[in-house]
Amino acid sequence: MIEVKNLVKNYGKYEAVKDISFKVDTGEVVGFLGPNGAGKSTTMNIITGYISASSGEVSIDGFDILKNPKEAKKRIGYLPEIPPLYMDMTVTEYLNFAADLKGVKKAEIKPMLDDIMEKIKITHVSHKVIKNLSKGYRQRVGLAQALVGYPEVLILDEPTVGLDPKQIIEIRDVIKELSKSHTIILSSHILSEVSAVCNRVIIINKGRLVASGTPDRLSESLSQDRFKIKLKGDRESIINAYKSDSSFSTVEESETTEEGTTDLIVEGVSGVDTREAVFDNAVKNGFKLLMIKSEKLSLEEVFLQVTENENFSLDDFSNSTAQSSDLADNNESAENTSEAEEIEQVIENTEPEKDINETNGEADEK
Amino acid sequence: MKAIYKREIKMYFSSMIGYVFIAFFVLITAVYFSLQNILSLSPDFQYVFSSVIMMFLILAPMLTMRLLSEEKKQKTDQMLLTSPVSIPAIVLGKYLAAVTVFLISLVITGIFPIILSFFGTVALAQILGSYIGFFLLGSAFIAVGLWISSITDNQIVSAVATFVAVFLLLMVETIVSAASGSESFSLMFAGVIALLIALYVYYNTKNTEVSITVFIIEAAVLLVLYFVKRSIFTGLAGKFAMMFAVLTRFNSFAMGLLDISSIVYFISFIAVFLYFTIRVIEKRRWS
Numbered sequence: 001m002i003e004v005k006n007l008v009k010n011y012g013k014y015e016a017v018k019d020i021s022f023k024v025d026t027g028e029v030v031g032f033l034g035p036n037g038a039g040k041s042t043t044m045n046i047i048t049g050y051i052s053a054s055s056g057e058v059s060i061d062g063f064d065i066l067k068n069p070k071e072a073k074k075r076i077g078y079l080p081e082i083p084p085l086y087m088d089m090t091v092t093e094y095l096n097f098a099a100d101l102k103g104v105k106k107a108e109i110k111p112m113l114d115d116i117m118e119k120i121k122i123t124h125v126s127h128k129v130i131k132n133l134s135k136g137y138r139q140r141v142g143l144a145q146a147l148v149g150y151p152e153v154l155i156l157d158e159p160t161v162g163l164d165p166k167q168i169i170e171i172r173d174v175i176k177e178l179s180k181s182h183t184i185i186l187s188s189h190i191l192s193e194v195s196a197v198c199n200r201v202i203i204i205n206k207g208r209l210v211a212s213g214t215p216d217r218l219s220e221s222l223s224q225d226r227f228k229i230k231l232k233g234d235r236e237s238i239i240n241a242y243k244s245d246s247s248f249s250t251v252e253e254s255e256t257t258e259e260g261t262t263d264l265i266v267e268g269v270s271g272v273d274t275r276e277a278v279f280d281n282a283v284k285n286g287f288k289l290l291m292i293k294s295e296k297l298s299l300e301e302v303f304l305q306v307t308e309n310e311n312f313s314l315d316d317f318s319n320s321t322a323q324s325s326d327l328a329d330n331n332e333s334a335e336n337t338s339e340a341e342e343i344e345q346v347i348e349n350t351e352p353e354k355d356i357n358e359t360n361g362e363a364d365e366k
Numbered sequence: 367m368k369a370i371y372k373r374e375i376k377m378y379f380s381s382m383i384g385y386v387f388i389a390f391f392v393l394i395t396a397v398y399f400s401l402q403n404i405l406s407l408s409p410d411f412q413y414v415f416s417s418v419i420m421m422f423l424i425l426a427p428m429l430t431m432r433l434l435s436e437e438k439k440q441k442t443d444q445m446l447l448t449s450p451v452s453i454p455a456i457v458l459g460k461y462l463a464a465v466t467v468f469l470i471s472l473v474i475t476g477i478f479p480i481i482l483s484f485f486g487t488v489a490l491a492q493i494l495g496s497y498i499g500f501f502l503l504g505s506a507f508i509a510v511g512l513w514i515s516s517i518t519d520n521q522i523v524s525a526v527a528t529f530v531a532v533f534l535l536l537m538v539e540t541i542v543s544a545a546s547g548s549e550s551f552s553l554m555f556a557g558v559i560a561l562l563i564a565l566y567v568y569y570n571t572k573n574t575e576v577s578i579t580v581f582i583i584e585a586a587v588l589l590v591l592y593f594v595k596r597s598i599f600t601g602l603a604g605k606f607a608m609m610f611a612v613l614t615r616f617n618s619f620a621m622g623l624l625d626i627s628s629i630v631y632f633i634s635f636i637a638v639f640l641y642f643t644i645r646v647i648e649k650r651r652w653s
Binding site: 011070078 | 380
């Protein structure tokens with residue numbers, strides 16, 4: 001559906017995008033991840049034909065964006081980072097203009113706009129002037145604009161940036177709904193969003209594509225066989241028992257959160273099911289096993305590992321799936337992990353539970 | 367193009383600009399009409415236009431200052447440029463909308479010569495000629511204003527620059543008649559043009575050697591010409607500047623002459639500036 005080949009974009013001497021290639025199939029929802037200034041927006045602007053690449057090709061459904069812009073652009077709905085809204089128009093006027101612009105037939109305009117406004121839940125603000133809308137609603141109007149003409153491809157540049165947590169969840173739900181019938185590329189630096197919505201993630205750093213895969217595969221392939229366990233019993237003897245067990249390659253003490261228990265992080269040697277070894281050891285020594293939790297790297301941690309490691313490339317990435325990473329690598333990942341945990345916590349704190357969702361739509365109107 | 371045109375027209379009349387423009391234009395014309403026709407008992411309406419021309423200093427920026435600069439500032443150009451509408455269509459839509467507002471106010475002033483026709487004999491040919499000329503002149507200024515608004519994303523800068531550009535266009539004849547017509551002055555002028563061409567080459571290629579070579583070749587050609595055939599340079603600078611003498615062209619219309627060459631001149635003048643506008647927008651996509 002979307003094919004990007006050897007994309008390069010130079011701003012003077014600065015290379016914003018360095019040789020990015022990827023393909024997106026029909027129906028896929030792809031997340032663009034990357035720190036600020038990684039080249040996400042630039043890449044999206046090139047795909048949509050807003051700016052031209054220094055070299056490389058982009059084709060949408062087989063239509064080259066430079067050679068056949070009309071056909072290619074017809075198939076794309078684009079929501080830029082800042083929604084392109086005319087502040088002194090009402091929502092209906094604005095969407096009518098968008099429909100005119102995209103060459104929607106006159107008879108189809110009204111039912112189409114009604115349908116879209118229904119989907120995005122902006123029907124009740126349709127008569128309002130856009131400058132009087134809240135940021136969340138402006139974002140929705142921007143999204144509605146992208147949907148006008150029912151394009152097959154949606155390109156959404158940070159669709160949730162600057163919104164409050166409730167609005168983020170609402171927009172995310174809208175995107176999930178849209179993903180059933182559209183091919184979507186969305187960029188974000190909120191990783192939980194990407195893992196919630198996308199079925200493939202492309203990580204971009206400093207203009208390069210550094211990793212690509214499903215959120216699960218990315219975290220699996222980078223994480224080792226690590227478990228966090230909680231045991232009840234004498235602290236000294238627990239630590240000694242596990243450290244002396246040859247089924248574990250490393251045993252680290254972890255912060256204990258509950259009185260009378262000991263938390264450990266263990267890593268198994270290859271060929272042994274670490275979970276079984278943990279259980280057997282506990283039974284043998286008479287400890288009570290309270291918890292076994294997989295310490296899989298979350299997407300945040302994958303992201304940090306991939307983007308902070310200067311020399312990281314796609315080749316390194318595929319190598320590390322073979323679990324042959326050396327000690328130095330491990331140290332680094334441990335450092336990153338703690339940092340990532342903090343970030344994850346922050347994100348969790350700012351995101352309320354899903355059930356707020358039920359009462360949505362009211363606060364915004366004010 | 368139709369979508370853009372429709373939106374711009376709506377914009378002019380949902381904000382104050384359209385009404386203010388028309389009111390201002392008609393008011394000024396009415397004042398001159400009262401002074402020159404009613405109070406001095408003259409049926410020569412065409413002279414009113416010659417007096418009103420100076421108003422383009424304010425009228426042109428009023429219509430064009432936000433046309434493209436505002437799109438860029440509000441990032442709404444992203445919507446236009448990623449829609450299946452070509453850049454020439456966008457530019458043309460905006461241009462025609464501005465010209466339409468100008469045309470509406472021009473049509474309203476048609477009431478003045480009609481009033482005059484009840485009380486005396488009006489020179490129909492001269493008045494019609496004036497209308498056509500005035501329309502073409504205004505359209506030319508609007509094209510210049512549109513081009514300037516595509517360069518900057520600041521409305522104020524766009525307005526001031528358009529004011530200056532219109533001022534220079536109106537003053538071309540005065541400047542040319544005042545400036546020296548000597549050959550050495552023309553040589554200097556040609557030198558400046560040569561330098562500008564070299565700078566343009568540098569701007570596009572970022573290659574110092576090529577640009578310097580270009581300039582040296584140009585300078586050599588100019589010097590050889592100067593010593594071999596000095597007569598070429600007689601009044602060269604003036605001739606060049608007179609290419610922009612829109613007022614001279616207008617005056618032929620005011621005399622009641624429907625001069626084809628002048629019509630072609632204005633149309634190509636407009637086309638060139640619309641082309642520049644398209645180039646500016648396209649260039650930005652590539653840089």
